[in-house]
Amino acid sequence: MAVITVVDQLGRPVNGAKIYANWNGIVSKSVAPITKKTGMATTTSPKTTASGCINLTINNITAKALSFNGASYRTAQVCH
Numbered sequence: 001m002a003v004i005t006v007v008d009q010l011g012r013p014v015n016g017a018k019i020y021a022n023w024n025g026i027v028s029k030s031v032a033p034i035t036k037k038t039g040m041a042t043t044t045s046p047k048t049t050a051s052g053c054i055n056l057t058i059n060n061i062t063a064k065a066l067s068f069n070g071a072s073y074r075t076a077q078v079c080h
Contacts, residue, residue: 006061013035015037015039017034020060023055024055
């Protein structure tokens with residue numbers, strides 16, 4: 001599971017932001033969770049019994065009256 005936090009340029013949580021992301025590596029799935037009042041959204045990777053690395057890449061975020069700074073996107077990786 002991954003918890004993604006979206007904040008505005010002043011560091012305030014963004015409610016209702018849609019996060020477009022992809023799980024990849026030994027799994028593959030596109031997801032688009034939406035943040036709550038806390039600015040946080042969760043997403044869970046597909047289940048697998050394989051060993052290897054799982055990545056979550058954020059491709060875009062849409063939110064009312066805000067734009068996504070692609071230079072600040074993150075990719076997270078977990079290996080087992």
